[in-house]
Amino acid sequence: MVDQLAAWLGTQVTSIRLMDERNRGEVAEIELEAHHDRKVVRAGVADAAVLSRRLGVPVSVPRGLVSEMGPDDNHAAVVDDFRRFLDRASPDDFSR
Numbered sequence: 001m002v003d004q005l006a007a008w009l010g011t012q013v014t015s016i017r018l019m020d021e022r023n024r025g026e027v028a029e030i031e032l033e034a035h036h037d038r039k040v041v042r043a044g045v046a047d048a049a050v051l052s053r054r055l056g057v058p059v060s061v062p063r064g065l066v067s068e069m070g071p072d073d074n075h076a077a078v079v080d081d082f083r084r085f086l087d088r089a090s091p092d093d094f095s096r
Helices: 002-009 045-055 063-069 075-088
Strands: 012-021 025-034 037-044
Touching: 002 025, 012 045, 025 045, 037 045, 045 075
Parallel strands: none
Antiparallel strands: 012 025, 025 037
């Protein structure tokens, strides 16, 4: 939905960043640009991940957040499973 809204408004998603906010958990910032004007919209991590996958925009993750997560022996399998989920995801999967 965000990708369609951005297109309708004539904006382009230029970056997606995960942010670590100790009190509120992980959130993402989606940067939109139109006519050299940039705006940032906050979103949930899952929504940002789906948007990233659909638009091919990479997600930036702060080094400190990655360090906290640490290595995982199942990392490749988890990433593959998540990618398959994102490929099949629909907006209803994220309704609140």
